[in-house]
Every structure is written in C-alpha cells, then in structure tokens.
Amino acid sequence: MVSKQLGKRLAAAALAGATMVSMAACGSGQAKTANAKHGSTSSIISVNNTEPLSALVPADTNEMGGSRIIRYLFEGLVSFDAKGRQHMEVAKSITANADSTQYAIKLNDGWKFTNGEAVTAQSFAKAWSFAANAKHAQKQASRMSIIKGYDALQKPDAADDAQLSGLQTPDDHTLIVTLNAPDSVFPTQVSHQSFAPLPSVAYKDIKAFGKHPIGDGPYMFKSWRPNTSITVVKNPDYRGSRKVMNGGIEYRDYSSPDAAYADVQSGNLDLLMDVPQSALKTFRTDSTIKAYSQPGSVYMGIVIPERLAHFGLNKEGDLRRQAISMAIDRNQIIDKVFYNTKTAATDFTSPGVPEHQKNLKGTANLRHNAAKAKQLWKQADAISPFKQKLTISYPTDGGHKPWIEAVCNQLKNTLGVDAVADAYPTMSDMLKRVLDRSIQTPYFSGWSLDYPSAEDYMTPLYSSESADGHGTNNGDYKNPQFDAALLKAKSEKDVAKRTADFNAAQEILLNDLPAIPMWCNNVSAASSPSVGNVHFDYTNVPTYNTITK
Known part of the structure; x- marks a missing residue:
C-alpha cells in the first residue's frame, strides 16, 4: 500500500x-x-x-x-x-x-x-x-x-x-x-x-x-x-471519489479575458477561472459577481533557451540570466500591476507543495538587486558584448501584456538594454513556435501543478529526458549534475532526506536559471x-x- x-x-x-x-x-x-x-x-x-x-x-x-x-x-x-x-x-x-x-x-x-x-x-x-x-x-x-x-x-x-x-x-x-x-x-x-x-x-x-x-x-x-x-456531461457509470453535482461543463473558448469577465458580470458565464488584469483592483468588491481569492500554485516565469546567442549554459549565459533575474523587481510588479494577487518566487516550486523553500543557496538570484544586476551584466559584456534587442515573447489572450512590458521597462532602466515585448495573438500561436523550436527569444512560461510534489516542477520542466521534444523542457536545458541530484531525491524514501536532495537540485537550478521564476498565481476567480x-x-x-x- x-x-x-x-x-x-x-x-x-x-x-x-x-x-x-x-x-x-x-x-x-x-x-x-x-x-x-x-x-x-x-x-x-x-x-x-x-x-x-x-x-x-x-x-x-x-x-x-x-x-x-x-x-x-x-x-x-x-x-x-x-x-x-x-x-x-x-x-x-x-x-x-x-x-x-x-x-x-x-x-x-x-x-x-x-x-x-x-x-x-x-x-x-x-x-x-x-x-x-x-x-x-x-x-x-x-x-x-x-x-x-x-x-x-x-x-x-x-x-x-x-x-x-x-x-x-x-x-x-x-x-x-x-x-x-x-x-x-x-x-x-x-x-x-x-x-x-x-x-x-x-x-x-x-x-x-x-x-x-x-x-x-x-x-x-x-x-x-x-x-x-x-461540452462534457455527467458520466452516470463513474464509480470514483469525484462525485458530480451538476449535469455537465461547457468549456468556452475566450481570446479576451476582459470579454469573459464581462460575461460573468452579466450572467452569461457561470465561472471565470482567471480574473483579467484590468479587474484585479476591483473584483473583490464587485457586487455583480462572487469573488474568490486564495493562495495558489500556478508558477509563472520566463524561459531563456540555451540555444540563444549569449545565453548558453556557460559563464556568460549564467551571468546574463542572473543579471536579468536580479534586475526584475517582482514585488513592485505584483503590487502595481497585480494588486497583490501573486506571490513572489523564492524557488522553482510553489507554496502548494511541502518542499517549497524560501532561503536556499542561490535564492538571492531571485531578489531585486539593481546594483548587482548591472555588475553581472557588465561582466558578461566583457566576455562577449550584447548589442542586440532583448525580446520577451508572450500571448495576448492571457492578460500578460502589462507585466511583460513592466519587466521590459525594468530591464531597460537597470541594464541599459533595448528590451521589448513581442506579442503573439494566442497562446496556441506561441506554443507552436515553442514546440517546434522556431521561437528565437526568451518567452513567457506557466506551469500548473499536476500533483503535490516538488518533483512535478523539476522532472517535466528541467530534466534532460524531458528536453528535445520528449516532454515540457522546451528550453532544452541539460545539466547532468541536476539530473543526478533529481534522481537521488526520487530514490530516497525518507521524507526529510528526500526534501534535502530536492533542495540540492534546486540550488543547481538557482545558479543556472534555465527559466527566470517570477511568481505563483493566487486563485483570483469570479462567478x-x-x-x-x-x-x-x-x-x-x-x-x-x-x-x-
């Protein structure tokens, strides 16, 4: 058992x-x-x-x-x-x-x-x-x-x-x-x-x-x-624990989060899972809807594929990733753009798993430090000057434009780079480019927890076996040291020892930063x-x- x-x-x-x-x-x-x-x-x-x-x-x-x-x-x-x-x-x-x-x-x-x-x-x-x-x-x-x-x-x-x-x-x-x-x-x-x-x-x-x-x-x-x-309907022969209390679910396709929110307000949509950015300030006091707000586990970040020039898994790439991460003031964006409906990242997991950590070796790479960011970027330029645009891609159908643009502004102001936001019409449009590896920029990435274990944030997103189209390591990050640390954690039966091994694996990620962890989404929903x-x-x-x- x-x-x-x-x-x-x-x-x-x-x-x-x-x-x-x-x-x-x-x-x-x-x-x-x-x-x-x-x-x-x-x-x-x-x-x-x-x-x-x-x-x-x-x-x-x-x-x-x-x-x-x-x-x-x-x-x-x-x-x-x-x-x-x-x-x-x-x-x-x-x-x-x-x-x-x-x-x-x-x-x-x-x-x-x-x-x-x-x-x-x-x-x-x-x-x-x-x-x-x-x-x-x-x-x-x-x-x-x-x-x-x-x-x-x-x-x-x-x-x-x-x-x-x-x-x-x-x-x-x-x-x-x-x-x-x-x-x-x-x-x-x-x-x-x-x-x-x-x-x-x-x-x-x-x-x-x-x-x-x-x-x-x-x-x-x-x-x-x-x-x-x-549309799906109740399965009358289902015999499991998830008992159904309605007749079915109609999953409606919305390309505009604002249109979905307007439909909830007017009674034309029963439930909106993600309140749009435009309503985050007011939805909790909106009398036309029921508001839901609680801590959550959906991770948001920016993937920087190793194949991009200046961002390989080497000294220059490490310096640039760390500089970008430190140049971003997560708490300022969470406050000004999201009205405190996010939780700033402190590791590569979320508060939704028992192995979540706040003070690992390397956690400082996720904290805003403009002076250190400038220093690291300058060191990277000494290796190979960065003379191009720093483009961050995102889909317009998820309400990501305000925060991506805020990140670009922070990178411009701190690192002095020409940072620009590149919009795709839909998530599907961007994902196609991500999956066929034709995207040539850093890009927005989200991850929804599949089961309550830190392993679910690591194996699918960062293991070598999940790279090259075999999983969801779409940045194709490969580090044998990380793979070995992850394997050691998974082999450990003792909970405390397993958590320590997961921490060791995370510390490798915090140094390499194959993705820049931003925050975890709180539940912000309306019905x-x-x-x-x-x-x-x-x-x-x-x-x-x-x-x-």
Whole structure:
C-alpha cells in the first residue's frame, strides 16, 4: 500500500489559508443538500477556457486548455482532492518492493469506459507503452521514461505496438511495474493525466479518438465546436471519489479575458477561472459577481533557451540570466500591476507543495538587486558584448501584456538594454513556435501543478529526458549534475532526506536559471451569484464536479 509516511507528506500539501472541500467528503447526502440550495443536478455549468492545442489525448496534451478537460474525462489509478489528499481510484492498492524499483498494483473490479469496455491492467499497460513509443510523438512521452524499456521504445525501429518491458499484466486486475531506478514518488506521479488508461478503440485512429474521446472519468464527452466550446456531461457509470453535482461543463473558448469577465458580470458565464488584469483592483468588491481569492500554485516565469546567442549554459549565459533575474523587481510588479494577487518566487516550486523553500543557496538570484544586476551584466559584456534587442515573447489572450512590458521597462532602466515585448495573438500561436523550436527569444512560461510534489516542477520542466521534444523542457536545458541530484531525491524514501536532495537540485537550478521564476498565481476567480460550491484544488483549477447553480 502507499506508505503512511507518504500519506502524511501529501496531506501536508494543503494550501495554507484556503477554504476547500475534500472530494471524498462529497457523499450523496451532502450533494443533495447543496443542490437543493443551489439548483438542479442537471444544470450545465459554463466556464472559461482556451482552445486546446491538440486533440484530447492524455499523453499528447501539455497545455491547460486541453488538460482541464482531460482531467475530468479520464480517471487513473489515483487522484488527489482539493486539499492534496490522495484517493485510490482504479487502483485498489499500490505496493512497492524494498528499494522502490518495482510496484505491484491491484485494480478495483467494475470500472468501465463510457463505451462499456472494461478498464483492465492492459488498459494501462498499452496506454503507457503507446505514450512511450517515439513513433507516436506524444508530448508527454518522457513521463514514461521512469519505466524499464523506455529507451528501447524511443528507437526509430521500435514496432508501432511495442510494449514497455517493465510492464507485466499477469491478470486483468494486476499490473506489475518495474522502473529504471528507485523512485519513491511513483505512487504520486501516476496521478498525472498521461498515466490514464485508454480503451482499445483509441489505437485504431488516435487523432480521431482525441476529437471524440472515450474515458472513464466523472464526465463523458458530448461535443467540440472548434474555437467556440467543448461540452462534457455527467458520466452516470463513474464509480470514483469525484462525485458530480451538476449535469455537465461547457468549456468556452475566450481570446479576451476582459470579454469573459464581462460575461460573468452579466450572467452569461457561470465561472471565470482567471480574473483579467484590468479587474484585479476591483473584483473583490464587485457586487455583480462572487469573488474568490486564495493562495495558489500556478508558477509563472520566463524561459531563456540555451540555444540563444549569449545565453548558453556557460559563464556568460549564467551571468546574463542572473543579471536579468536580479534586475526584475517582482514585488513592485505584483503590487502595481497585480494588486497583490501573486506571490513572489523564492524557488522553482510553489507554496502548494511541502518542499517549497524560501532561503536556499542561490535564492538571492531571485531578489531585486539593481546594483548587482548591472555588475553581472557588465561582466558578461566583457566576455562577449550584447548589442542586440532583448525580446520577451508572450500571448495576448492571457492578460500578460502589462507585466511583460513592466519587466521590459525594468530591464531597460537597470541594464541599459533595448528590451521589448513581442506579442503573439494566442497562446496556441506561441506554443507552436515553442514546440517546434522556431521561437528565437526568451518567452513567457506557466506551469500548473499536476500533483503535490516538488518533483512535478523539476522532472517535466528541467530534466534532460524531458528536453528535445520528449516532454515540457522546451528550453532544452541539460545539466547532468541536476539530473543526478533529481534522481537521488526520487530514490530516497525518507521524507526529510528526500526534501534535502530536492533542495540540492534546486540550488543547481538557482545558479543556472534555465527559466527566470517570477511568481505563483493566487486563485483570483469570479462567478455568477447564482453559482455555488465553487472550490479550487491544489493546481488552482476549479473542482468542476462540485459546482452547482
């Protein structure tokens, strides 16, 4: 079983000061009471979203427009509730061997996909193997690199249906997982959407499947109107902990955050997840809406790819990254632009995980120090003069323009560089350039926590195995010392020792700064007054299944 020690660590991940609800506590009696007060269980709840970049395939989605939907269409082995507490879902038990290199997973009986097909051990083994196979070019492929046999499936001569050698299914309800190295975080990692099971029909045409996905989660797919909306409805056969208290969710595509906020004010949109910058000063006292504000875990930063001239992983690059980071007055921007709805970064994680740190070696690189920034930039110029524009790219559909321009102004004033903001029409437009590596500038980056562990901020974003298109290390940062420190942390069962090892890995990042951590977003949301039971999980995402009206 998942250890008591692990359970205690996960429970400690509850967000401080947040008023949240446990999904396990949403029993039928409470659901009836809430719905009697707030409306019918058949109501469709409208929420804001962005158009998914690709089809709704769990292992091929690495942006929030698709992930918010996939997380509710599919259920995996385990889930985490709003307070960061783990719940067994399809898994009945997860048992590690002595050194955490192998896990025996027993599955509950009776789980089905919405087409009636049974969810079995093979449903997981085939899905994970499909994700790991380089021929299928799944964006979350590197999530499977922890499993034995991953390297073989990354070879160009691997068969389309090749299976990970580290997966055995002795019967329909048993999955044996052998890893490449000790990994005590594995029972937490499998909550990520990329580890979701897939029905057999998915492999006939994965792109077509992603346009009309069939899952085993609390909701089932209904329709997709491109660039307009995606609607999901309650899955009557769902048997997990995330009980549904409404009839479905309509995810509406908004290119303008201000338009979405206006729709909430007028009652034409039920819930807005991110209040636009233009309303941050007033939304908490706006009588036309219900306001929600609490600490959050969504990380925001600026990625500076190593391939850019003057920013390699070398002495000059280190100096320039550190100078840029110190030239930015995060607290001033948080105060003047965001009206204190962000929390300045002190490390590469967030207050949403128990390993979050405030005073690591290198944390000074995240503090405003104009004099030191000028000194470092001058030292870098002595190595190779910087005579070009310093361009920072961002999407216009996320309300990022004010703070990106504020950063550029600070860099101009402190470093004397020609810093300019470069706008892309949508997040999808920018992401396409990021993913094909054609973007030739530093760029805005955000990361939503997948599970309450510091590991989720490190492996996907900065490990070598997640670079070169195999994951979400889109800056292609590679440092063997960091990889080794991260591997050591993941192999450690003792919580205190594991945290110390994560700290050592973070200190390497704080020196190299493959990205410039800016802040973590607090939850700043708004709903129509007619909406009730709105809660936010450890990832800042609403618990869509609890919402009523």
